[in-house]
Amino acid sequence: MDRQEIAVFWFRRDLRIIDNHGLYQALTSGRPVLPIFIFDSQILNDLEQTDSRVTFILHEIQKLHDIFEQHGSTFWIFYGKPIEAFKRLLTEFRVAEVFTNQDYEPYARERDKEIYEFLATGNIRLRAFKDQVIFHKNEVAKADGKPYTVFTPYSKKWLSLFSEQDYKPFPSEQHLDKLHQTEPLRKYHHPDLGFKHGPYVVPPNELDASLLESYAQNRDFPAVSGTSRIGVHLRFGTVSIRKVTAEAAIHSTTFLNELIWRNFYMDILWHFPHVAQSSFKPAYDFIFWQNSEKDFARWCEGTTGYPLVDAGMRELSATGYMHNRVRMVTASFLCKHLLIDWHWGEAWFAEKLLDYELASNNGGWQWAAGSGCDAAPYFRVFNPSLQQQKFDPEFEYIKKWVPEYGTSAYPPPMVDHKMARERAIRVYKAALSER
Known part of the structure; x- marks a missing residue:
């Protein structure tokens, strides 16, 4: 065991050196700081093997490791359950305090509670700061x-x-001399997590x-x-x-x-952590969805016959990104035109979006479905054709992602807008009037 008493900073969704609140607090705590990162197997095991977010994280971890190495320190990397990571950490280092930044998702709160209670048994404090x-x-x-x-x-x-x-800002980058010095330095190699390279085009962070x-x-x-x-x-x-x-x-x-x-x-x-699993407005959990797997597949593939919807879905599959306006149109189409449970669409976006964030994704989908707080009323149904006329009048976006549009190879609309709108309003009204 390293007998020097140290502080630990646990990186999670704060993969940067500059203006990092929790890292700043750790570096100015008076103890040398060991930075750590845990590849949480409980999260990774649920991801597709082509999930680009893992590629993104690995790239950022490498950048951080290089910085720490330049300052005579190292980056302690672990793969597995967080509780197992901390059990091992305490066998290798004499840890006095653990610093991190607050996470607000239900799983993260349960995880942090478990770690907090475990550390407390050794009189080690876990301190979480507001940063995101x-x-x-x-x-x-x-x-x-x-x-x-x-x-x-x-x-x-x-x-x-x-x-x-x-x-x-919290000038964490000015205190890297307070990192725990290690000798000899550990050489970092990407852990083989079994993930393949998926769509991965990351815009600048400026x-x-x-x-x-x-x-x-x-x-x-x-x-x-x-x-x-x-x-x-x-x-x-x-x-x-x-x-x-x-x-x-x-x-x-x-x-x-x-x-x-x-x-x-x-x-x-x-x-209201229940929104991660169910509707903010409970009555909306009783909507009689059609949930056609065939219709859902066409939505995912971008072959609905509505070009703006199809362009968005194809952009998502190809790049891991979709334009914000188009996200609203595609979400509304799934829930209102196809009467498919918003949970299905939320899960698809969660799987495909590089910028996926539970709170915003869930909030956006519940807004589109009418089930969330401050949501679009259930009788508001986006007309995809009018949305195209207003926001892509020259078909520039559509032609980029749906090159066969305008030819016999492009399918007709899978559902009539007027009929779908009236059906959605009828089904929603029936479910809500009973509650």
């Missing part, structure tokens, strides 16, 4: 202390609190001021490079939310509003 959101837990609440479930009043309160505080300033005008047009594409970096913490929010506050209130939506869904997941 501007506000968390009960910081944005109503006057009576209850959480908001409607976005507009939440956003007003969020903005008022944000204007009252100065969100300075925001362009001109893009932000034109964001409100361009964000809804999928043929235009008008969105930030920074979701994957926020998901894995390769960029600081404080930095992104500060830039948004300067250059784009519309983009800032999108960041507030992200924070809102994080808070909803924290206060």
